[in-house]
Amino acid sequence: MIRFAVIGTNWITEKFIDAARQTGEIELAAVYSRTEEQAGQFAEKLGIPHRFTDLEAMAGSGAIDAVYIASPNSLHAQQAVLLMNHGKHVLCEKPIASNSAELKAMIEAAQQNGVLLMEAMKSTLMPNFEAVRDHLHKLGRIRRYVASFCQYSSRYDAYKQGAMPNAFNPAFSNGSLMDLGVYCIYPMVVLFGKPQRVKASAVLLGSGVDGEGSLIAEYGDMDAVIYHSKITHSALPSEIHGEDATMVIDKISAPGNVEIRFRDGSVETLTQPQVENTMYYEAKHFAELLKQGKRECATNSHANSLLAMEVMDEARRQAGPVFPADRK
Template identity: 30%
Template sequence: MAIKNRIGVVGSGPISCAMIDAINESSNGEVIGIWGRRFHLAKELAKEKGVSKVYGSLNEVFEDDEIDTVYIATPNASHYEPAMAAIEHGKNVVVEKTAFMTIDQANRVFHAAEKQNVFVFEAVRSIYEPNFQILKNAIKKLGKIHGATLKYQNYSKQYSALLKGGKAPLFDENHGGGTLRTIGIYPIYIAIQLFGVPVKSFYFKQLIVKNIDLGGTCIFEYKDYKITMLISKINLTNDSISEIYGENGTLRFHSLYDIRTISYRSIINDIEETISEPISDNSLLYEITEFSECILMKNRTAYREQKNITLKAISIIEQALNGGTL
């Protein structure tokens, strides 16, 4: 029997449900048990997914000797404590994006993981998807890069509640909300993966509600070009197409995660060809398979690469929200 990465799930919301399906679909992982703030919901999810264990407390998750890895899918602001507790118990950690609120938290977590000889991964699905790899390889078709526009604009009904003085946790930075932290991570990760670390970065907020990150324009400045990211939870748009421009043509792709359509249009012959491939209905499959492979094979080279990207992305977000530049 093949050795598998045995995973305990912390959180019982929609993303946990999708991740459990992805783990079950993978060839190298299995779900051992589930914990949720509301025990009855965790119990219902476990029954639905055929998971035998439902934990009554977080400590039960960390103390379970059957578990190799803890998957954390609680609200952003509550990632740090369970991640540190899992590491202290010798568990690997997969934590939903955005992994940690500050670069100080991230450094502490990764330092603790090094001491315990375990791995910590941030679950940003897009960079593990097969079509992202196709996109990355297709960059060379463009020749000299002229720039790019990366879009993630998705209107949230919580904006209306915010304007009326109601609850809007999506925009509450005290609970890990705010547009840059919740969805801005996708274009930032993609930009770093495709183009490297920028020379400078800037974030221009939409200044509609004071001290609330509703979205805005993030710019990465490189030596010869700029990457523009349009990020918003208050703009309604029918066009989510992102583009990368070069001397020879343009790459276009729909969505910054769950990437299903990529095309290349050549300036030479003005022909647009589709270069993407069909992928799984559940695109979380690719990241969890990669994480499990890395953990089982103890691939520290791949781990360090992903750790460095996480640290750089969190640093950029933190400085941008504080009004600074990289």
């Protein structure tokens, strides 16, 4: 059993813990929170034996092998590097860092310490994404990738009333591109690699983060069009357009249904059975990599994470959002 610790006591951490336990290969050994009360309540609720309020102490603990980081985006790099310097393997929530400079430091720490570092981009490890990749050739020459993730944030109403929730605070390296756009960009670089050019625009909120935006990535003989938003909602699916057929993906952040619609009107369903808690696949994959002694994921690789981050860096440079982490 791999002894895991978690950083963060929010709903996403609870979901990961449920997924990790379903793998049968991960034992939840510790939780870190800034306060003793929060750490204690979370540990008691989920049956976690060790609790920490000092990250350095947890990093040096012999009770854990790996850590799942689900803290605010701006803390990912600092926490991951500390943990990896103590020999801990790291599964880090998306986006893995604030910018490519931070990510390069994380990759360097992983390589120097011989530990596994993987971005927790669940969608690219799911069976239905594997179906996308395996059947892409049936589309003929691909001309366009269209991805949309627009989801009205539950915290936007509070923001409009004058509050400053983390989701709209640039101090935490947040915003629509970072929180939702990454789900569109990561599959793009996994499937098609590095774009030649990126053109981006965004609607900036008063706090300085982007509420919504769009991006065009040029690949020479094809392009990619991406929509993301935390201040509007959309039911649009995502698509990959080929000269022979179009592939329709219901939800780019967690593909549940995938089909190919050919020009002659025929339809091929590619949908694969999946477990309900789709975080299972990232947890299972991470555990298998550790069992095999591997230090990098082939799909959620260091190179793909860096490519996605560089695209987001350029999009922010053009569209305007600047984080305190960019000035370090």
